[in-house]
Amino acid sequence: MPDPIISIQGLDAHYGDFQALYGVDLAVEPGQVVAVIGANGAGKTTLMRSISGLLKNKADAIRWQGRPIGALRADQIAALGIALVPEGRLLFPSLSVEENLIIGGQLGRKGPWNLARIYQLFPILQERRNVPATALSGGQQQMVAIGRALMSNPELLMMDEISLGLAPVVIKSIYEALPDIVGEGLSAIVVEQDIAKALSVSSHVVCLQEGRVSLTGGSGELSRDEISKAYFGV
Numbered sequence: 001m002p003d004p005i006i007s008i009q010g011l012d013a014h015y016g017d018f019q020a021l022y023g024v025d026l027a028v029e030p031g032q033v034v035a036v037i038g039a040n041g042a043g044k045t046t047l048m049r050s051i052s053g054l055l056k057n058k059a060d061a062i063r064w065q066g067r068p069i070g071a072l073r074a075d076q077i078a079a080l081g082i083a084l085v086p087e088g089r090l091l092f093p094s095l096s097v098e099e100n101l102i103i104g105g106q107l108g109r110k111g112p113w114n115l116a117r118i119y120q121l122f123p124i125l126q127e128r129r130n131v132p133a134t135a136l137s138g139g140q141q142q143m144v145a146i147g148r149a150l151m152s153n154p155e156l157l158m159m160d161e162i163s164l165g166l167a168p169v170v171i172k173s174i175y176e177a178l179p180d181i182v183g184e185g186l187s188a189i190v191v192e193q194d195i196a197k198a199l200s201v202s203s204h205v206v207c208l209q210e211g212r213v214s215l216t217g218g219s220g221e222l223s224r225d226e227i228s229k230a231y232f233g234v
């Protein structure tokens with residue numbers, strides 16, 4: 001087994017007095033897509049925030065290529081090559097599609113992703129490149145959010161509930177881009193409430209329930225019953 005690109009061990013997270021994550025373990029190998037599933041409030045977004053440096057962690061709870069990074073700031077995490085497509089997209093509303101994408105490239109990391117490559121991946125964005133980003137449909141906005149993250153040439157791409165509120169046909173077209181993205185050598189963590197979608201795009205799945213890992217295993221190896229028990233607790 002190759003060394004993981006990122007490994008999380010015993011991660012706790014708090015909002016004030018409230019503990020949202022309890023001893024979470026997760027590892028991603030180079031080129032692997034890991035799905036994080038769980039019901040509303042299970043702690044999926046908190047896990048993404050912790051990895052991104054938006055929540056404070058113990059330094060050695062998160063290791064990047066073996067190095068403890070849990071205590072780094074969000075800008076330092078981004079500079080390492082860890083990019084988040086946040087829940088709700090958080091595009092810059094007054095900027096055009098192209099300007100939003102360019103901002104993603106500000107870190108200046110070298111790699112395969114640039115405007116031309118993003119437009120190849122999502123051709124509709126080239127057609128609409130001068131339109132304010134928030135004038136786009138939800139699915140197109142999600143493409144901008146993914147493109148903006150890719151423009152930083154990350155080694156790990158984290159996507160938080162990218163299908164939320166989108167029509168099934170749109171979700172399908174967005175996820176169809178994932179093999180091309182991972183084909184460039186990236187690893188990915190995909191947060192999904194849609195269990196079938198999560199299993200179909202990943203090789204490994206981690207289920208959270210009330211802040212704890214309730215199940216983990218190969219995406220093709222877990223039974224429906226195991227997953228629904230881990231997901232719903234029944």
Ligand SMILES: Nc1ncnc2c1ncn2[C@@H]1O[C@H](COP(=O)(O)OP(=O)(O)OP(=O)(O)O)[C@@H](O)[C@H]1O
Pocket residue numbers: 015018020038039040041042043044045046047087193
């Ligand atoms: N800023 C905050 N302050 C206090 N508690 C919070 C905050 N953000 C989240 N929580 C709580 O932490 C727990 C985990 O929330 P989190 O958003 O990580 O769950 P989630 O699995 O991403 O759910 P969802 O699918 O609804 O986004 C929940 O109980 C939530 O109420």
